[in-house]
Amino acid sequence: MSLAFSISAALRTPRRGITYFAIARSRQLFSTSKAVADTSPLQVFHGVPPLRSFRRSLLFANRTVGLVPTMGALHDGHLSLVRQAAAENTDVFVSIYVNPTQFGINEDLTTYPKTWESDVRMLNELQKELDSKPGSGKISAIFAPSTNVMYPTLPPSSEINGKGSFVTITPVAELLEGASRPVFFRGVATVCMKLFNIVEPERVYFGQKDVQQTVVIKRMVKDFYINTEVRIGPTRREEDGLAMSSRNVYLGARRRKVGVVLSRALRAAAAQYAKGERSRSGILWPANDVVNQEMLKQDDLPAEQRARFEVDYISLADPDTLEEVEEIDERGAILSGAIKMLPLEAPQEGEDTGLGGGHGPVRLIDNIIIKPVS
Numbered sequence: 001m002s003l004a005f006s007i008s009a010a011l012r013t014p015r016r017g018i019t020y021f022a023i024a025r026s027r028q029l030f031s032t033s034k035a036v037a038d039t040s041p042l043q044v045f046h047g048v049p050p051l052r053s054f055r056r057s058l059l060f061a062n063r064t065v066g067l068v069p070t071m072g073a074l075h076d077g078h079l080s081l082v083r084q085a086a087a088e089n090t091d092v093f094v095s096i097y098v099n100p101t102q103f104g105i106n107e108d109l110t111t112y113p114k115t116w117e118s119d120v121r122m123l124n125e126l127q128k129e130l131d132s133k134p135g136s137g138k139i140s141a142i143f144a145p146s147t148n149v150m151y152p153t154l155p156p157s158s159e160i161n162g163k164g165s166f167v168t169i170t171p172v173a174e175l176l177e178g179a180s181r182p183v184f185f186r187g188v189a190t191v192c193m194k195l196f197n198i199v200e201p202e203r204v205y206f207g208q209k210d211v212q213q214t215v216v217i218k219r220m221v222k223d224f225y226i227n228t229e230v231r232i233g234p235t236r237r238e239e240d241g242l243a244m245s246s247r248n249v250y251l252g253a254r255r256r257k258v259g260v261v262l263s264r265a266l267r268a269a270a271a272q273y274a275k276g277e278r279s280r281s282g283i284l285w286p287a288n289d290v291v292n293q294e295m296l297k298q299d300d301l302p303a304e305q306r307a308r309f310e311v312d313y314i315s316l317a318d319p320d321t322l323e324e325v326e327e328i329d330e331r332g333a334i335l336s337g338a339i340k341m342l343p344l345e346a347p348q349e350g351e352d353t354g355l356g357g358g359h360g361p362v363r364l365i366d367n368i369i370i371k372p373v374s
């Protein structure tokens with residue numbers, strides 16, 4: 001459905017006292033804004049006022065908006081969220097913005113993969129797929145703001161004590177990922193609050209892959225009475241079990257092969273639960289065993305063959321508070337882990353070392369939800 005259709009639909013179904021004049025004015029705003037990129041059949045917005053006008057026209061037309069926030073470098077995990085959003089809303093907004101405040105000062109902000117053209121191509125392809133599904137919603141907007149737009153007052157700070165308008169959700173944001181990445185969830189919550197305020201979506205879509213993020217966002221939505229519903233999509237994986245991630249491009253072949261150890265470890269722990277085990281130690285020991293065995297194996301290999309890693313955490317936590325649990329009860333639990341693939345040693349001539357040449361460490365995270373017993 002085109003923007004023109006949305007506007008004419010709005011004219012036919014006036015709601016909340018909308019006047020013809022307001023619609024006509026928003027039509028003028030669209031035509032005079034620089035919002036629409038020439039290269040993409042999908043509408044690309046860079047500024048807030050045109051996006052808001054467009055969003056308002058959808059509201060007046062009684063349409064629903066699902067927002068999928070991303071940092072680009074899109075893969076099947078992102079696309080699965082867009083599909084879910086299109087199944088549950090008439091219109092999907094996808095934001096593509098690499099948010100500086102969620103990167104620590106020593107993290108990979110400057111090298112984070114930026115693949116704008118292929119992102120837009122993938123979304124246009126996906127739109128064709130959605131067009132062929134009767135009753136499906138459509139991708140109505142790609143929102144690609146600049147940092148000046150997203151941080152209109154102060155330059156964004158990644159310092160722990162940096163100044164700025166920030167949203168902090170404690171203590172959940174301080175645990176697990178937050179313990180190793182102290183500004184991460186402050187940045188995530190802040191940028192999501194901005195996006196939610198700009199788009200005012202009926203629903204927002206997040207991947208289970210970043211499970212702590214889902215807990216932080218749900219808490220933020222609840223505590224700030226944000227008028228949206230948080231929807232979670234399942235983790236999309238490569239065939240061998242590695243969770244898809246935009247950062248996997250840094251791995252290269254050697255580290256990629258070993259990185260699957262994390263999902264193997266979590267699966268081993270989940271298998272214990274399936275067998276009836278409920279205690280922390282009984283569930284976590286096989287996971288720790290899998291990573292320890294793999295570490296020993298890598299240590300024994302020559303430098304030019306191995307891919308060493310460190311374990312940050314293997315956790316069994318409460319699904320709401322993320323506090324570690326000793327026993328799984330009927331509320332279920334979150335089994336999660338993080339490992340750091342260390343820089344590649346002795347890269348060989350012609351070896352696939354990944355984006356960045358294997359010089360930097362790569363953090364991998366993964367999780368399995370242990371479902372509540374109903």
Ligand code: AMP
Nearest residue numbers: 070071077206207209210234235236244
């Ligand atoms: P990112 O671009 O990494 O910020 O991710 C944007 C959204 O996609 C977040 O809600 C992620 O949780 C979600 N996502 C990333 N990887 C996956 C995956 N493998 N499966 C499902 N969702 C994912």
